[in-house]
Amino acid sequence: MIANDSTIKVAIIGAGAAGCFCAANLSRMLQQCNITIYERARRPMAKLAITGGGRCNLTNTFEEITSLSQAYPRGWRLMERLFRQFSPSDTRKWWEDAGVPLVVQPDQCIFPRSQDAMQVVNTLLQIMREANAKILTSTKIEVLPQGFDYIVITTGGNPRIESLSYLSELDLELEPPVPSLFALNVNDSHLQELTGIVVDDCLVSIAGTKFLAQGPLLITHFGMSGPAILRLSSYAARYLAEKDYSVKLIVNWMQGLNEEQVRQELKEYLQSTKQTGNHHPRHLTARHWNYLLKRACISIDKPWNALNKKDVNRLVNVLTADTYLSEGRRQYKAEFVTCGGVSLRSINPNTLALKSHPNIYLAGELLDVDSITGGFNLQAAWTMGYVVAKNIAESQSI
């Protein structure tokens, strides 16, 4: 595979976020570098152009992340290691320096100030153009190209295992790919009547497992969505696939308070002569509260001080451990990522080179790394793309 002149020849397969970021950085790090990018679609970075609803949530402050495993259910150890080479703050500086000012939202997600994903795409295209990188679109790679010093594979995620067949010659270990980041169907017509209600802080879990996630929950015409459910779908992606998305969901509508804490909260209410339907915890809307009372078999006309012990027990149970049957999944907007892909056991975790083929590098969602929503997936693509570029450049200077 070694080229016989002094120019280093690099093939990048997949002109997505990781591949193009790798190309842009490599072209700056290695003057004598000839980069060819193969892309099966008609345009490079077509997905990047629609990320974040066209606004591109390109990273996150990570301020609300206490352990990387919260953000990256798969691959957090690898990301921890790679962030030492190119961290989220390096990423922010990189984009600002490249002429893309950023803004931080109150939820810690970071976007271009222009709110336009095309600015991100065009910035990478410009850098690659200046470096004379060749992008061959409408070119699907089925067999790895020959005649290059290095090959970088960045073909992204795909929940169909057949999509990885072009890698068979490399004899890699694969983790079966399954979808992540989705909403769940719950066939409960009374719940669905509450479509559009967002409960700000819920704790959702899957019965009989340790999977749980906290955050806003959105009730939809098909069941449940919102950050808490998407996070749960990410943490439990493989388990949910194994169960064919049919599991018992347990919802704590009281910000994760336990039974005892909720009993304390209700103490004051229980002394009131007001009707249960009219007097309720403020974070729940009247419509939602009445629905929960119905689930606890309590009439909305009943005064609080007339509730007996069994009523209170049922109410506490509904508020802290309301159980639903999930019966399938729904795509969240157009967004999804893949859990699984090439096993991290196949790569050198410092360089992302294949252990079996040191001149072939892998980066991005193709690897068994994926995250919850919030800019973490693109952060992984930037970091891995950069690390590959840096390690190719460094291997040349040895």
Ligand SMILES: Cc1cc2nc3c(=O)[nH]c(=O)nc-3n(C[C@H](O)[C@H](O)[C@H](O)COP(=O)(O)OP(=O)(O)OC[C@H]3O[C@@H](n4cnc5c(N)ncnc54)[C@H](O)[C@@H]3O)c2cc1C
């Ligand atoms: C609608 C949507 C919105 C999203 N929004 C966000 C967001 O706001 N923030 C965030 O962090 N993450 C977001 N994500 C996830 C994020 O886009 C991905 O995690 C990220 O793009 C992965 O980068 P990648 O380079 O690994 O793969 P990709 O960006 O998917 O790039 C892979 C490229 O390889 C090409 N390719 C595949 N196979 C071949 C082949 N055999 N030959 C040649 N080319 C090939 C593909 O056509 C593609 O262009 C979103 C995902 C979707 C679907």
